[in-house]
Amino acid sequence: MQDLQEVFQRLQENKKKLKDLKASYRDALLTSQQYVEVSDELKVFKEKKKEIENVTRGQFAAEFMQIEDLKIDLASDMELISDIALTQIMKGETVAVKDEYENEYEPIIKVNFKKSA
Incomplete structure (x- = not known):
C-alpha cells in the first residue's frame, strides 16, 4: 500500500x-x-x-418561496440521513435504504482533508 x-x-x-x-x-x-x-x-x-x-x-414569487423552503428541507434531511447512517455504521449495524422501486442504496463514506490552522 x-x-x-x-x-x-x-x-x-x-x-x-x-x-x-x-x-x-x-x-x-x-x-x-x-x-x-x-x-x-x-x-x-x-x-x-x-x-x-x-x-x-x-x-412566480410563491413558487420560488416553496423552492427555497424545499432546498432548506432537503439540505437538513441530507445532513440528518448522513448522521443517522454514520451512527449506525459506528454501532456496527448494516446500513441500507430502499426507494419506491425497491432499489437498494448503500452509503458511501468520503474522507476530505483541509488545511489545519
Whole structure:
C-alpha cells in the first residue's frame, strides 16, 4: 500500500500542474480577438437572460418561496440521513435504504482533508 504522504504530495503537484495548464490556456484564449468579441456578446445575452428570468421570477414569487423552503428541507434531511447512517455504521449495524422501486442504496463514506490552522 502506498504511503499517505506520498500520495498527498503527488496530488498537490498534479493540482499545481493542472492550474498552470488551465492558466496558460486561458491566457491563449484572451489573446484571440474573436474569443474576446464572442465573450462580450455572451455577456450581453446573459444580462438579457437574467432580466427575463427576474421578470418571470416576480410572477412566480410563491413558487420560488416553496423552492427555497424545499432546498432548506432537503439540505437538513441530507445532513440528518448522513448522521443517522454514520451512527449506525459506528454501532456496527448494516446500513441500507430502499426507494419506491425497491432499489437498494448503500452509503458511501468520503474522507476530505483541509488545511489545519
